[in-house]
Amino acid sequence: MRTKRTRSTRRSKVILGVAFILIAALIIRTSIDSISANTKPATTPTATPITSTAATPDTKADTEPPKIRGVKNLTVFIGDRVSYKTGVSVKDNHDTNVALVVDTGGVNLKKAGVYNITYMAKDAAGNVVQAEATVTVKVKPTSPLNEDELNKLADTVLAKIMTEDMTEVDKLWAIFKWTKYNIGYIDSSSHTDWRKGALQGFKQGTGDCFVFYATARTLMERSGFETQTVIRDKGRKTKHFWSLVKVEDAWYHFDTTPTIKKNTTFLLTDAELALFNKQFKNYYLFDKTKHPATPTKPLKERSKYLK
Template sequence: MLNKRKDFGIYTAIAAVLILVVIFAAMPNKNVKKSISIEAGGELPKANDFFSDSTIKGVEYVTDMSEINSSEPGIYDVKIKSGKKTYDVKLEIKDTIAPTAEIANVDLYESRIVDPQEFIESIKDVTNVKVAYKTEPDYNKTGTQEVSLVLEDTSGNKSEYQSILRISKVKEIIEVDISEGELDAEAFLKNQSDLDKASIVDTPFPVTLGVFPVKIRIGDVVYDSSVRVVDRIAPVGKAVNRKFWTVDKITAMDFVEEVVDATTVSARFTKEPDLTQVGDQNIQITLTDQGGNETIIEAVLTLEADTEPPKIYGVQDGTIYLDTPIAYKKGVYVVDNRDEELGVSVDSSRVNIKKEGSYKVIYSATDASGNTTNKEITLNVIKKPADTIDRAVVEELANGILEKIITEDMTLEEKALAIYKYINKNVYYLGGRHSDDLITEAYYALMKDPGDCYTYFAASDLMLNMVGIPNIRIERLSYEGETNHYWHMINCGDGWYHFDACIHLPEFFSFMLTDAEAEAYSRQKGKNAYYYRHDKEKYPATPAN
């Protein structure tokens, strides 16, 4: 009896399981999607894509999917199978993307009906596409007009494009090299039969590269066109060898002369030269015009190191009076073998103008190569002598003279000559000076009180400075037993020259003398060529002639 009950329990459990299997099999599977959709033209879905869990294996199509065209929108009945179970699902193919196209402009010689398809180069869409005008073009209009096109696929998706319809007997644009220098109507014509009736209207040839409007008359009609001016011809230039200092700023154009091109030409080093290499080196320069055409020329660059320090002129021991301001740089000039304009620095920290004494002043100048020169002078501060004439009094007297002999339109050299002539003829030589003070001595000179060469020198010093002529004071390099002599060097813009307004016997024109002329006169005057002898290390050399 116990065994029969046990068997009955087992059979009952098995039956319950079978009933549950049948019930679940009969119920719809919630893991299966009733339908899915794809974009037309895309890939067909995999069979397991219809399950919520697309990783399920063993799912396959029952329907022959090769018979479904993914580019044809619609709803398709599909059967899939998983294990022994088959499911009915739906595949929806949608077309939601508007067509795209590559558009071309249409350029006609004469008016005609244009099919909208002529504006289309290519269309991209999975379905058939119709092309239509949004607004019909005006075929009677000469020239250019905008055309609107509407593209519509079989699903009703639309897109709009803009194009250009041009009706003209001339080309829209031509290309001309700038070297041609003139426009030819023939080049603009679409049909050469129009040549006898064609002409350029009020259009000069452009002088630069670019696109420019042109009007062409054919018969009674004026048509619009354009010309693109280009440059196809490479520039021509002559290479020249050049010498520079290692510290110079050098450009490629420094090595180029006689450039020939219809456009502006720039120059660059094909390879940057070594600006630290003393001596010769071969270099290449690339010439480029506005059209991008290039020519390479070769030259030789010679570099020289600057090791010569600048020279400071006009720095001399001097004397000033107590409590008198000092213009330390007045009459001081720097000359360098390379640099044209160099400044001078002054260390006057030791000078006390409120106390009598002798003080050291240091002048220094440094060129672009780092070469430095220092000069030290002694400045004596003394009490002003009682018989000294005030500068204002002397300058007022000099102004009265300068107003008569100097005009505003004179050059510096003409002013210097006027001063030379006045002093030479109106100051008198007797021998002996009145004062060591230059201003006081100038007073006596202008008052025509006779003196010596220092008197002429003092008057010259005053007037040259008052009219702004750069000058340097010179004192004769005298040997034992020789007298002193004083004169100036002046620079009117073309170099330093000797200026001596003192009279000479026999008469000698000592204005703007070169070193050679001064030396020649000195040799005539006597032993040791003493007259204009000076320490040439302290003064600039004059031009050769």
């Protein structure tokens, strides 16, 4: 009995050991399969090829400066507001929005004169362009000048004092007399515009030397004579105005302003003016380099009028 029980016990232990081994093997196999199912094989990364891009016109170096168009010289009156950029534009071969800068630092709109201004534009590449212009500031006229009215007034006078048989000297003498004796001298007028001075002479009949000069000039030029304006701007405290007139292909001084010597300022030579200056200090002192010289001898035909 004892032997049978011992054998039975040994057999049971063997069976249990085998069963344990089988169960352990099954567990291990299941674990390995699970790990294999959840693990992906590693992949070797591949390099992305780099392709080179050829330079396009947009990416090339920009060496061409912008172009400024529409720049011109300006003329304004004192106190006016100026729009310097009106009509001015900038164009660039690459950039679409290039700023325009105007340097007006030297301009004084409160004072008459000629001033320089500079237009400047710069593109993104640093290319710079400049354009120069001037601003002329003038004194604003107090009222518009009607030249047609001036010419009609002059022509009306000429129609009364001229005849067809007159010589050039005769015509000038008629103009000299009318101006000298139809305008009264007063020491007051504006010297800014000779046409306005002439209008004052015709319409008001009074004025200073500027009005006498301007009125006579208008009559002479409407009669076809060539004239030049002569100014005494040194030697005395005040200016004096008169004309040089071309008659018989020569120039002579013509001054209708009343003087102590009644008619002696009609078609004078430079030498005669010099004698006048000795009697009346520096009365006809002027810059001779700005005007043509007169003949050395007086015009013979004028002698009949200087009595």
